[in-house]
Amino acid sequence: MLKAGDYDIHKGRNVEEMNLEIWQEIGSIGILAISTFWDIRFKKIPLYLMAAGILPGLILLGLRLGQSTGSTFGGKLMETAGCFLPGLFLLLLSFLTERKVGMGDGLLLLIIGAMEGAGITGFVFCWGLFLQSLFAVVLVILRKADRKTELPFVPFLLMGRLILFVM
Numbered sequence: 001m002l003k004a005g006d007y008d009i010h011k012g013r014n015v016e017e018m019n020l021e022i023w024q025e026i027g028s029i030g031i032l033a034i035s036t037f038w039d040i041r042f043k044k045i046p047l048y049l050m051a052a053g054i055l056p057g058l059i060l061l062g063l064r065l066g067q068s069t070g071s072t073f074g075g076k077l078m079e080t081a082g083c084f085l086p087g088l089f090l091l092l093l094s095f096l097t098e099r100k101v102g103m104g105d106g107l108l109l110l111i112i113g114a115m116e117g118a119g120i121t122g123f124v125f126c127w128g129l130f131l132q133s134l135f136a137v138v139l140v141i142l143r144k145a146d147r148k149t150e151l152p153f154v155p156f157l158l159m160g161r162l163i164l165f166v167m
Helices: 013-042 047-067 073-096 103-116 117-140 154-166
Strands: none
Touching: 013 047, 013 103, 013 117, 013 154, 047 073, 047 103, 047 154, 073 103, 073 117, 103 117, 103 154
16 A cells, blocks of 8 residues: 555656545546536536635645646746646637637636646647537538537536546
8 A cells, every 4th residue: 555655656656646636636527527517408607616616726736836846936837827728718719709619618627727737638628629529520410510509518628538537
């Protein structure tokens, strides 16, 4: 059994880092799963759900930055900025398209960015875009949708996160 201070030779992580990763995964998959229900059922994500995810996200961000001992201040600053880029991009897109892209999707990605960091959030965002696009193409080919059909984005973010979880 591994205890604090032990080292996992397979992935080059110590126990504290592995424990933090578990909490990051639980938090992000949990909030994505609950948000998926709301996005499919009501086509919106409640603000109180976002508010409930902000504090754990910021705590996990602080813990993650505190564990990265080899990083300089500039590196930690870039990591912090990077983890919010996908969410900020969607918020900007929501504003520019007059909310054709949901603002809740951007806010949710900001929370996932705080919980998981830049790499995982970028991965989840790209997989979400890819899977949603693939689904949309299939619907258009089957004549079940057209250009104006609205598709929820959060279920595809959840699928992207689950793909990463399994890998």
